[in-house]
Amino acid sequence: MEILDFYADWCGPCQMMKPTMEEFEKAHPEIQVTAVNIDEQEELAEKYEVSSIPCIVVLKDGEEVRRAVGVQSLKKLEKLVA
Amino acid sequence: MKYDVIIVGAGIAGLTAAIYVRRAEKSVLVLEGKVPGGQIINTLTIENWPGDMGVSGAELMQKIQKQATELGAEIEMEEVMEITKLNEGFKVITEDGEYTAGAVILAVGAEDKKLDLAREDELVGRGVSYCATCDGAFYKDKNVAVIGGGNTALYDALYLADIAAKVYVVHRRGEFRGDARLVEKLQHKNNVEFVLGYVPEELVGDKNVSGVKLKASGMVDEAEDERVLDIDGVFVAVGKKPQTERFMGLVELDDNGYVIASENCETSCYGIYAAGDCRTKTVRQLVTAAGDGAVATAGALDFLANKKK
Incomplete structure (x- = not known):
């Protein structure tokens, strides 16, 4: 399982979510989390049709299985990958 | 778990209240169901918060959140479903559990009104x-x-x-x-x-x-x-509405859903205080929300002290 974490430097909610994401990564070393800056990696944001951030896309074998838009709590992140 | 004060909402009103409760050495839990920091985190540049010209909303709220937790406030990301009055104090029921509090501060803020169109929720983030x-x-x-x-x-x-x-x-x-x-x-x-x-x-x-x-x-x-x-x-951008529906039976609301409370932040229910954008007021600003946090806490502490007599 893999997570794409779409964010931007100007996105307040993304900044508020950062500590939660860090906590999640610590709790789940087995899950690869890739932070995607949508200003620098436009093509990736376009590929996944991301038009609101923060946006978490969960991939399984490279395929999107779940997605969540907006700030997520640690518990909600856990549910996304459960 | 029992706390002296439970604060519903981790925007500037709620977190300021938490700071004041901790300064009085009482226990406090802040419950937030959505985004910590409140509405202001979407503002890139703030020019009317004294002492920190041009600070971004997210940066300011992270600082305030850190200040509250360093002083010993507990913050949980849990949505409050219901608050009921007990013989003494209040029961606060969240999506994950139950807490009791001597006094409660409602600092639930306001959120964007929706258009109420079909598929609106489904298309959030997709246009x-x-x-x-x-x-x-x-x-x-x-x-x-x-x-x-x-x-x-x-x-x-x-x-x-x-x-x-x-x-x-x-x-x-x-x-x-x-x-x-x-x-x-x-x-x-x-x-x-x-x-x-x-x-x-x-x-x-x-x-x-x-x-x-x-x-x-x-x-x-x-x-x-x-x-x-x-x-x-x-x-x-069709306006804001206070997130108070769940507390309708607990405290009196005005026609627009705002908790009826005056500048002393007292609601119709003794022991429950309202702070920030969710209460009836004329000026909804960061500084007035922070001010409410202090005033509501003073009321709550007073309530706790009088109750023990």
């Missing part, structure tokens, strides 16, 4: 947005519509006019409620079109928004019965 400064960048050289006639809608339209190819401003009346100065600025933008006398009826598009169907509001004679705008994004 429907409630925050131009958050999502505007995704609409570079695309066509968008802003729905609303107040200052927020006008500011959003101005912001988007510099990014998008075309900005429609849809409002049900023939005149805007917002400042004339902003309307004038928009009139000078050659990619902004006012669509007056219409209300949105349907979001068009399968996976993503590709248009919005409008119908005449009946308030502007020249408006046609129906109109369809081909757009990639709809920015909703």
